[in-house]
Amino acid sequence: MRPLAAALLLPVLFAPRARAKDEEKPVESEASAQVEVTVTRYPDDPANLPGVVTVLDGQMLRDRGMTDLRSALGVVAGVDIAPGGDQGPASAVPEMWGLRELVVDGVPWGGAFNPELPALSLRDVARIEILRGSAPVMYGATSFVGVIQVLHNDPGSAHAQAQVQGGTHGSYGADAAFDVGHWLGFDSRIEIDAAHQGYEDDRAEWTKAHALWRNLRPVGKGSFRFDLDLLFLDQFPTSPAPREGAVLSEAVPLDANHNPSDAKLDPRRGTLSLAFEQPLSFGAWGVTGSYAHVKQESIRGFIQDTVYPESPALGLRQDVSLDEIYLDGHLQISSVPKWSFVAGIDALLGWAEAEGGIFDYTVSPAGTTVPDSGAFSDTTRVAIDDTRRFGGVYGTAAWTPAERWRLELGARYNLTHETRTATSFDVLTAATEGGDDDRTENRMSGGAGVAFTVWKSGADDVKVFAGYKNTFKPAAIDFGFDAEQEILEPEEGQSLEVGARTALLNGRLEVEAEAFTTELKDIVIPEDAGGGIPGIENGGEQNLEGVELEVRGHVVESLWARGAWSYHDATFGDFVQDFDGVPTQLDGNRVEMSPHDLAAAGAIWAPTHGLTGHAEVKYTGARFLNKRNTALAPGFTSWSAGVGWRAGKWEARVDAENIGNRRDPVAESEFADAAYYRMPPRQVWASFCWHF
Numbered sequence: 001m002r003p004l005a006a007a008l009l010l011p012v013l014f015a016p017r018a019r020a021k022d023e024e025k026p027v028e029s030e031a032s033a034q035v036e037v038t039v040t041r042y043p044d045d046p047a048n049l050p051g052v053v054t055v056l057d058g059q060m061l062r063d064r065g066m067t068d069l070r071s072a073l074g075v076v077a078g079v080d081i082a083p084g085g086d087q088g089p090a091s092a093v094p095e096m097w098g099l100r101e102l103v104v105d106g107v108p109w110g111g112a113f114n115p116e117l118p119a120l121s122l123r124d125v126a127r128i129e130i131l132r133g134s135a136p137v138m139y140g141a142t143s144f145v146g147v148i149q150v151l152h153n154d155p156g157s158a159h160a161q162a163q164v165q166g167g168t169h170g171s172y173g174a175d176a177a178f179d180v181g182h183w184l185g186f187d188s189r190i191e192i193d194a195a196h197q198g199y200e201d202d203r204a205e206w207t208k209a210h211a212l213w214r215n216l217r218p219v220g221k222g223s224f225r226f227d228l229d230l231l232f233l234d235q236f237p238t239s240p241a242p243r244e245g246a247v248l249s250e251a252v253p254l255d256a257n258h259n260p261s262d263a264k265l266d267p268r269r270g271t272l273s274l275a276f277e278q279p280l281s282f283g284a285w286g287v288t289g290s291y292a293h294v295k296q297e298s299i300r301g302f303i304q305d306t307v308y309p310e311s312p313a314l315g316l317r318q319d320v321s322l323d324e325i326y327l328d329g330h331l332q333i334s335s336v337p338k339w340s341f342v343a344g345i346d347a348l349l350g351w352a353e354a355e356g357g358i359f360d361y362t363v364s365p366a367g368t369t370v371p372d373s374g375a376f377s378d379t380t381r382v383a384i385d386d387t388r389r390f391g392g393v394y395g396t397a398a399w400t401p402a403e404r405w406r407l408e409l410g411a412r413y414n415l416t417h418e419t420r421t422a423t424s425f426d427v428l429t430a431a432t433e434g435g436d437d438d439r440t441e442n443r444m445s446g447g448a449g450v451a452f453t454v455w456k457s458g459a460d461d462v463k464v465f466a467g468y469k470n471t472f473k474p475a476a477i478d479f480g481f482d483a484e485q486e487i488l489e490p491e492e493g494q495s496l497e498v499g500a501r502t503a504l505l506n507g508r509l510e511v512e513a514e515a516f517t518t519e520l521k522d523i524v525i526p527e528d529a530g531g532g533i534p535g536i537e538n539g540g541e542q543n544l545e546g547v548e549l550e551v552r553g554h555v556v557e558s559l560w561a562r563g564a565w566s567y568h569d570a571t572f573g574d575f576v577q578d579f580d581g582v583p584t585q586l587d588g589n590r591v592e593m594s595p596h597d598l599a600a601a602g603a604i605w606a607p608t609h610g611l612t613g614h615a616e617v618k619y620t621g622a623r624f625l626n627k628r629n630t631a632l633a634p635g636f637t638s639w640s641a642g643v644g645w646r647a648g649k650w651e652a653r654v655d656a657e658n659i660g661n662r663r664d665p666v667a668e669s670e671f672a673d674a675a676y677y678r679m680p681p682r683q684v685w686a687s688f689c690w691h692f
Contacts, residue, residue: 040396041138041342042284042332047501050408050449050465052132052514054550058125058153060560063606064614065642065655067685068092072122073148074616074640075602077512077550077564078132080595082666084677088235088265089199090206091118093667093677095594096132096146103149105227107273107290108139112324112350112388113477116294119231119269121210124177124191126153132548133495133516136445136471137394137410138344144473144493154225155179155187155216160692167685169198178692186217199238200681201255203367206235222278228271235265239367240675241665242303246631248676249365251306254663255681256367258303258313262374267296282335287328294322298356299373302672303363310362314533315373316671318356318382320479325349340398347391354384354479358533378427382483385421388474390414404453408467411446416474422485439487445471459507466498475524478536480671489538492521510552518544519573526670536670541573542591558607563600570594577627589629593668597621597635608646612653615641625665625676636664638679651689658682 046053054076066072069092070081078096085093094117103109110116131147139147153159160178165171173195180188191212198205213228239258241248273290301315330344357378361371396410416439423434449467456462475488499514525539546568553561570591576583602616618638625631639660644653658679665676 040398041286041330041344046129047461047463047503048406048451050406050451050467051497052499052512052548054130054132056128056130058127060604060606061122061125061128063604063612064602064616065644065653065685065687066122067655067657067683069094069117069120069122069148071616071640071657072128073130074618075562075564075600076130077548078546078566078568078598079130080598080620082677083680084238085667086669086671087118088206088233088237089204089680090197090208090233090235094148096130096148103139103147104229105151105273106149106275106288106328107271107326108348110292110294110322110324111139111326112348112390113322113352113386113479116267116269116292118233118235118267119294120150121152121191121193121212121229121231122150123175123193123210124153124159124212126151126157132514133467133497134447134469134471134493136447136469137396137412144471144491152191152212152214153177153189155189155214157189161689162692163687163689165195165685165687167197168683169200169681171195171197171683171685173197184217186215188216189214199255201238201257203257203259203261203370204236204238204255206233208233219276220278222276222284225273225275227273229269229273230271231267231269233267237263237265237300238677239302240669240672240677242306242672243625243631243674243676244306246625248665249306251308251365252303253366254678256365257370258311258363258365258367259301259370260299260315260361260373261370262372263299263301265296265298265300267294269294283332283341284334285329285331287330288326289328290324290326292322292324294320296320296322300671301361301363301373302669302675303365304673306365309364310369311365313361313363314481315359315361315376316356316481317359317373317378318354318479320352320354323351338400341395343395345391345393347389349390350386350388352384352386352388352477352479355382357381358481380427381425382481383421383423384479384483386477387419389417390474391416404456406451408449409446410448411444413444414442414472416441416490418474418487420485420487422483424483434483435485437485437487439474441472441474441490443472447471460502460504462500462502464498464500466496468494468496470494475522475538476536478670480536481533482536488524488536489522491523491538494519508554511550513547513549515547516545520544521573526668526673539572540575540586542570542575543573544568544570544591559603559605561601561603563602565597565599567596568594568598569596572627579628584628586627589627590624592624592627593666595621595623595635609648610646612644612646612651613642615639620664620666625668626674633665636662636679638662649691651691652687653689654684654686656682656684 073079080095082093129149162176165173175193177191194209196207209232211230216225271292275288277286299317301313304312326348328346333341358380359376361376392412392414394412399407419438421436425432447469451465454462472490472492474490495518497516501512520542522538548566551563572586572589575586600618604614621635640657642655661682663678667677669675
């Protein structure tokens with residue numbers, strides 16, 4: 001893997017001076033990019049929508065020295081990103097009204113099964129759009145309670161840079177993005193990045209090589225685009241810390257790693273995307289398609305009890321193969337006065353195969369004596385085949401009867417079908433369990449909203465909005481230890497939100513506030529499938545109510561500031577779960593790992609020349625670690641900051657994440673019972689960037 005990473009570093013060092021100018025290219029940054037496509041599929045001003053869409057400008061993300069999803073979305077109201085998780089240290093666990101959705105350049109990223117967060121590249125980003133609340137019309141089953149859409153720079157953007165980095169724990173990286181001229185009428189752009197990340201735990205690390213090739217050419221008055229995205233990722237996973245009673249076990253040291261010595265979590269992903277857009281005399285039409293193939297090899301293990309000198313652990317070795325096809329065709333009609341219509345049809349097809357074995361082993365609680373998985377034979381062999389077909393016909397109508405009003409109505413008819421075969425073979429008894437299952441769910445989803453401009457004076461205004469949404473999604477798939485053939489009930493949700501937004505001081509100050517209530521049914525949650533083997537089940541009812549506030553300001557030239565605060569009350573509805581043989585009603589209990597309070601503030605000083613800097617602080621409130629609400633983890637505050645210098649075409653900077661080195665639990669494992677991933681340790685990066 002490291003030779004491959006080195007090969008990808010070569011173009012960074014010898015990148016062509018695509019469209020280079022003799023004059024210096026200034027680095028630009030804006031407080032917000034007033035365009036979104038997540039809700040409407042066509043460019044629109046998020047301030048006009050009857051809902052909340054936050055748009056983060058790509059250059060501003062670079063000004064903040066962001067390195068991952070948590071740092072990128074650190075000052076967005078109601079969003080909490082836990083680094084790492086069961087998908088590996090290069091991944092993240094996003095929570096936003098329970099969010100687990102991801103879209104990249106208009107394509108659901110792993111939408112048929114689970115979001116492919118380790119495969120996400122935040123290099124060469126044009127903007128990130130965050131929709132809080134579902135998008136039941138445009139994205140259907142792949143947008144349950146929110147969307148994060150990452151949009152990369154188009155070919156011909158003239159933004160070109162190369163960067164090298166070095167950091168603590170033996171970390172290093174390099175990346176470059178540049179236009180590469182024309183071929184067969186296409187403008188072409190390449191983004192490449194390679195990195196190695198180390199941690200305090202010297203057995204945890206990841207090494208990544210990634211390339212994105214974007215191509216765009218005019219066709220008539222429209223355009224045709226195709227992208228090729230390739231990822232190679234090697235991860236040596238971390239271990240979640242087990243809980244004993246109300247606190248994390250003191251018998252397990254910080255950064256103890258209980259994985260086998262040859263543990264790995266290595267996805268390989270290739271994605272081909274195509275899109276065609278064509279304006280018409282009465283509007284526009286477009287087609288989007290993609291094919292993705294993922295192969296992942298993994299060897300993992302989780303401690304089951306903290307017993308000295310050796311503790312029992314459960315291991316899994318598995319190969320997973322995923323294929324996904326996404327197709328969407330849509331038509332916009334904008335020629336009718338005061339009306340705008342969008343109608344479309346889409347389909348998302350997914351095929352998954354997983355084969356592996358479960359084995360038992362022992363490991364010291366401190367992780368000092370760790371065996372190789374090859375020393376242990378499988379006690380159980382599991383195989384899962386799953387096929388999913390999601391489709392829908394959708395339409396929206398936006399009516400502007402007067403300058404101050406905007407009313408929206410959208411509906412979608414969803415057609416979903418899933419077939420699943422799962423078998424579990426007990427090696428000792430030669431017994432085979434499992435079988436087949438299939439489920440078809442065809443139903444409506446949709447939403448309605450209204451926005452009204454209460455006051456307007458030049459660039460300043462005050463708007464109020466309200467919206468209702470009803471959505472559902474087939475249950476997420478667990479490619480873990482449990483080879484259960486049963487297909488779970490689909491997750492359902494309906495929400496109501498009201499809010500207000502204002503632009504003041506000639507648009508230099510923006511304030512947005514909303515209150516919402518959401519009812520969720522049959523949410524997928526972890527469970528003990530028996531014999532200590534983790535599984536998943538439908539989690540009855542959950543209720544989520546909250547208030548969110550976000551403030552954005554362009555204080556003076558080159559100085560921007562953001563602040564966010566949210567109060568969430570996430571509780572169980574009618575839900576009975578078995579704990580040690582005792583059925584327990586959880587109605588009224590807070591959902592585990594869901595804090596009441598989230599707050600963040602940040603400032604960026606980013607002139608085109610001279611000293612630059614940024615600082616952010618994020619507070620995560622107290623949250624219960626378990627469903628019975630007997631283990632309360634205290635709130636914590638984390639800091640990040642950076643300082644740099646810009647001089648013409650180059651920039652040097654130092655950035656630090658988690659400056660206070662907080663190691664609080666931030667994500668619960670779905671593969672280990674009562675175990676939690678901690679915040680990664682402090683990370684400091686020094687980087688040099690060349691603009692050309």
